[in-house]
Amino acid sequence: MPTTTDLEQLLRGASLRVTRPRVAVLSVVHEHPHADTDSVIGHVREELGEVSHQAVYDVLRALTASGLVRRIQPMGSVARYETRVGDNHHHVVCRSCGRIADIDCAVGEAPCLEASDDHGFTIDEAEIIYWGVCPDCSAVSS
Ligand SMILES: [Zn+2]
Numbered sequence: 001m002p003t004t005t006d007l008e009q010l011l012r013g014a015s016l017r018v019t020r021p022r023v024a025v026l027s028v029v030h031e032h033p034h035a036d037t038d039s040v041i042g043h044v045r046e047e048l049g050e051v052s053h054q055a056v057y058d059v060l061r062a063l064t065a066s067g068l069v070r071r072i073q074p075m076g077s078v079a080r081y082e083t084r085v086g087d088n089h090h091h092v093v094c095r096s097c098g099r100i101a102d103i104d105c106a107v108g109e110a111p112c113l114e115a116s117d118d119h120g121f122t123i124d125e126a127e128i129i130y131w132g133v134c135p136d137c138s139a140v141s142s
């Protein structure tokens, strides 16, 4: 787990002013990968007391824009956030309960899939979502 000092350095490294809400949101997203906005707000409030939804939205937007946080949004899901950025990892989503887990890049480097036709684009990332049923949900249905 990164310390507050680590998180402050990350913010400064991304040219973001260090504020308590930013440090708190970054630490919450680190501790709860793939958390949605509501649960980020809940955890930030446990740390800082009353913080407005808008403040947390604004922080998430700033962190995402600066590349410190990655925003993913599987079909039919609300946006989720994670601090594991830049490694082109993928996600598996449970169709039943929406649980999300990380899956490493298929070949360990980006892009891990060759496009059959790149249409002239310089491709540097392939983002894959695997869909299925998580162990808990398959235990219930069997
Ligand atoms: Zn499930």
Ligand SMILES: [Zn+2]
Residues within 6 Å of the ligand: 033, 034, 082, 084, 089, 090, 091, 101, 102
């Ligand atoms: Zn992830």
